[in-house]
Amino acid sequence: MAARISTLSGLLELDTGIYIADIGAALLAETPVYAPLVREYAQAQLFSFDGDPRQIAALQAHYGDKATVLEHYVGDGEAHTAYVCDAASGMTSLFKPSPAALGFFNGFDDFGRVLQTETVHTTRLDAIDAIERIDFLKMDIQGSELRVLQHGREKLRECVAIQLEVSFIGLYEGQPTFGDIDHWMRANGYLPHRFMDIKRWSISPTVRNNNFRIPFNQLLEADAVYIKNPIALQHYSDNQLKRQVLFADLFFDSPDLAVYCLRELCTRQVLGEQALRQYFALLNTPAER
Structure with a gap:
């Protein structure tokens, strides 16, 4: 993977940092798609957020100096009640678990059992000065994703890809679900690209x-990926196109999107045609895929 990242950064002539934010970054099960880039590319900067203090030490130990770990409940800047569940369940939320929804699914009465409540103060994404900008955003925060988006427009102005958890059936009272998220994303210049994972569950x-x-x-629920509208590439800067190529290849296994953006870079004469040839050679190298 290190060789692939080096080749990609070279053919793209990357000359700016890559800023990644993971909100709700608790190390519970998955390996984030950005992990190899953060590990291997010196100019990748990760901002790792979690509001649950039980998760912070593990994040700091895991990433060391590869990430800035921030203990924030990111949201609308207001005070909210946190419904604290078992740390391993990943279900601590600023929304109250819905007994009816939990009871519909096997096992969720236990997963969503509230151990305690506490008042927490949230921080708007736009108010976090430590972050210059965000190129790729990942979120899994048990229903608060829409609040973060609504109060993070400035930090997300340059963002070309967002991976976030969307719920088809809300497990929490008043939780925005897939349709709410999809409506906001489309209204703000993003289109759905792929599902990284679709979770089904058995009915009790x-x-x-x-x-x-x-x-x-x-x-x-599912992990959905939205990308800055690829049908309107005139709204992409040159650097945004470069970052989208990188993410398409390394994060999403979407070489067609990578080629699509590379061709635009060549049309703009930002890169020469050799960049496309190099990329096709990379795709055809068995050891690299």
């Missing part, structure tokens, strides 16, 4: 093979 009380984690067909 029916269980498959004595394991309630094995789903049938009910949709629960």
Whole structure:
């Protein structure tokens, strides 16, 4: 992966830093798509947020000097009640768990059990001076994603890709769901690109093979990726196009999007045609894919 990142940064003639923000970054199960870039590319800067103090030490130990770890509940800048659940469940939220929704799914009565409540003060993304800009944003914050977007427009002005958890059935009272998120994203210049993961879950009380984690067909949530509108490339700066190529290849396994943006860079004469040839050679190198 280090060789691929080096080749990509070279053919793209990258000359600016890459700024990544992960809001709700607790190390629970997944490996973030940005992890190899942060590890291997010196100009990648990660800002890792979590409002739950139980998660901070693990984040600091994991990333060391590769990330700036910030203990913030990011939101609308107002005070809210935090509904604190078991740290391993990942269900601590600024929205109150819905007993009806939790009871619909096997196991969620336990996952969403509130251990305590506390008043917390949230910070608007736009008010966080430590961040110059955000090129790629990842969020998984149990229903507060829309609040962050609504109060982070300035920091996201240069952002070309956003990966966030969307819920098809809200597990929390008043939680914005997929349609609400999709409406905001489209209204603010983003289109859906792909689902990184779609989570289904079994409906209570029916269980498959004595394991309630094995789903049938009910949709629960997904990690959705939105990208700055690719049909209107005139609204991309040259550097935004370069970053989109990088993310398309390294994060999303979308070489077609990478080529699409590379061609525009060549049309603008920002890069020469050799950049496309180099990229196709990279795609055809078995050891690199």
